[in-house]
Amino acid sequence: MSAAPTHLMHAEHLHLKRGRRAVVSDVSFTIHANQMVGIIGPNGSGKSSLMRLLAGVIAPDTGSLHLNGQLLSTMTRAARAQSLSYLPQETRVYWDFTVDDVLELGLARGQPTLRLRASQQMPLPKALIAEFELQELMGRVLNQLSGGERARVLLAAAVAGHPQLLLADEPMASLDVCHQLGLMQRLQALRERTASVIVMHDLNLAARFADRLLLLDQARVVAFGSVDEVLGSPLLDRVFRVAFERERSDGVLKLYPHTAT
């Protein structure tokens, strides 16, 4: 059974075990183009494992993943890398790569072999630098930037090649409120050309920016739907073991965690 072409990504009955423990259990969902999907769930609910599966970094034990109607496991590495971009929770960069280096490598997604003929350095697209306001950072060493600047550069590199889908695992971790907001606004602006799946911890950011939310608990999908459906559901309180107080202002749902139950 293959997915209809309007589906950007389609997951069916994904299972993954680590040892005897299931870390992803019977996960199915569909992501459409131009959407930002937030993945929420308590610690250890399998969010990062699911992201690795979607990125193709690890293969599921059973189940299937389609990208544009094509089975992910049958795609060439190059084709997969060009349409899917992945930002893990913490990107450790081992060498003193400059911002320019990182962006160039981002543009080289899917081409892990250097061809001598193509090794002629292409100038970095000005639009990319302008879009992410990187003018000031060019030439600087990535590992010497502040957390916010670094996150901006890594995001720019991840979407430099215009992938169809960006998978970002908690890109807001270790950023201050201002930079979290900035990053989310960029991701939202990108939506027209790059859909995204973002693991989020801050439920209020999720409420404000995501188009759809996927709630995970103990490796399973507990809810998948619109922001109001997922965050408004009493399931949320049960999963996070917290009583939420909900309030709506300017059309956006706001959540205040109360007593732990």
Added chain:
Amino acid sequence: MNRALTVAVLVVVCALLGVGLGAELLSPPAWMLAVQDTNDPLGRLIWQWRVPRVITAFCVGASLGVAGVVFQGLFRNPLAEPYLLGSAAGASVGAAIALLVPLAMPAWFSLSLLAFAGSWGATWVVVAMARLTGVKSGTSLILAGVAVAALLSAVRSLLMLVLSDDTVNVQSVISWTLGGIQTPYWSELAGVVIPLTLLGFLACLTLARGLDFLGLGDEVAESMGLAVESFIRRGVLIAAAVTALAVVWGGLIGFIGLVVPHIVRWWVGARHGSLMIYSALGGGCALMVFDGLSRSLLPPSEIPLGLLTVMVGVPFFLLVLVRESRR
């Protein structure tokens, strides 16, 4: 362009130094004149002995520099290099067997083959030991490398004791293990040393982009289209072959593969393509000069080249260690 010019000048200056340095110091005009006169014994000496040796020193240094870059990139460890990883010691055991045991193969072939097998095997033993400890830190890799290298040098000494007879000059094997550039005939130089060095260098260059990807972490590299596991296997194979080549023609020469890529990294940045090109040229330059110094510092005897590079390399190694620990 400026950078390329600087390096070109450096290569020429180091080559001239390499040819001129010896028990007697020769100025470039003096030996150039001698080389032009076919009847001059000094000219013949330079042409048949000195020049091939200097070219071989360049090839060995270039191979060590590039192998250092590849090992560092593969293991994402700035301390990885053929000598500290045990790859060079493995190659030396293979080469010692080839030298001491009569085999039904041409000497240069059995020497290269066994050196490669030793280098490759030793590197994987070290990698496996480092993985076994489960520690992701770079120190476990280097500790394993140093331990394996110590074991292999004991094995090599034992082999030399047991297998040597009157037909083998043990003295020459010992001096070679301390590092010393061999002097090939012109035919060997043109038919084996230079082509293999070029081939090894080009093979390393094909790894450059993949090593860049690896620098962003395994998972990111994998998601960017690099088959990480098989890439590392291929990289170790190529770097081991390049190391074997260097060991066959230069013996055990430590720290060139560590020091040169480091200095080059400060200069040209961390991208592996340019890092390889400049490390090859820089390693070649360094060994041409060090080899010259080894001939000229204590005439008439020659200081083993490996001793010189270790004396310079160890303080640098400690410097890198301190910098890394402060990260």
